[in-house]
Amino acid sequence: MNQSLISFIALSLLAAMVYLLGLGLLNCRRLIRGDWADENVNATEERSFPQWMQWLASSVPQLQIELNRLRRDISRAGIYAPDALDRLLAIRNGLVWCSLFSIPLVLILVSSGVWTVIGLGVLVAAVFYSLPGLFLNARGRVRAGGILGAIPEILDIISMCLSGGLTLEQALPRIVEYSPHVSRDLTNELKLVVRQANASSAGTAFHQLAERIDEVELRSLAATVQHTERLGTDMKRAIDSLSQSIRATLKHDAEARANSLSLKLLFPIIFCISPPVFFVLVVPPIIKLRDHFQREFLPADTRQALQSSGTAPSTDSPPPPPATN
Secondary structure (H helix, E strand, O other), rough: OOOHHHHHHHHHHHHHHHHHHHHHHHHHHHHHOOOOOOOOOOOOOOOOOHHHHHHHHHOOOOOHHHHHHHHHHHHHHHOOOOHHHHHHHHHHHHHHHHHHHHHHHHHHHHOHHHHHHHHHHHHHHHHHHHHHHHHHHHHHHHHHHHHHHHHHHHHHHHHHHHHHHOOOHHHHHHHHHHHHOOOOOHHHHHHHHHHHHHHHOOHHHHHHHHHHHHHHHHHHHHHHHHHHHHOOOHHHHHEEEEHHHHHHHHHHHHHHHHHHHHHHHHHHHHHHHHHHHHHHHOOOOOOOHHHHHHHOOOHHHHHHHHHHHHOOOOOOOOOOOOOOO
């Protein structure tokens, strides 16, 4: 077969791989941004999942601890579609296989640097393997932090409703009406809490919320609600105490981040600000010292020869007085 035809086929296949990589990244972005979230997809809706995507999702071996971490990050990110994990695995594995299949195509087009191309291909495959999980974890962490920051205000409103004579189950729908002014993500979670509380109990609903968000403060809230439901203690006092505790925890975290800011600013100061300051302060004295030593250590005959030729270095001593008759 003609070499030019082989190169053309390899280039066409490589362009197709690049297109598939871009398409996979776009779908991964849609998934991580929550385009298949609860408000767009019914959690009980059965959607067709192609057989080839099922094979692609299971084509790369996964550790159980990694699958559990992905499930936790998916729930923290607010993605409640039942097939979200399989779709994420299929997209990620597709990116990996496209990167690996691109290596022989590049080797056909580039004859030199075989090991460099193989190393770069494996490196790109490793990046695509870890990139979706990293972005998903970051989105889940940011969303969980926003929900946790809005929890104390919601607990204060629950306390006001309880002091007005309402039960916790009666107060939750009113909290959902107010929560959009505090946090949109928390509103979506509270809607699920209301549904689960109507189906079972408020303690179970808050326990499921703590399992989805996976934060210590929310687990404390679930344990408080379950404890007061089981023993019949004063829920208002317990919720007020928990609200103050969460506020104190958030305050301590903010102070810790503020205290670590000086250490984080140390590296930009050393590598970005110190070099030009050092250059401005040190270089002029060095230049002056060099000129001074050049003047002082020149031999007398050399200095006179340079003065007679008009190229003698300048001196700081005043010129001799003019001769008088």
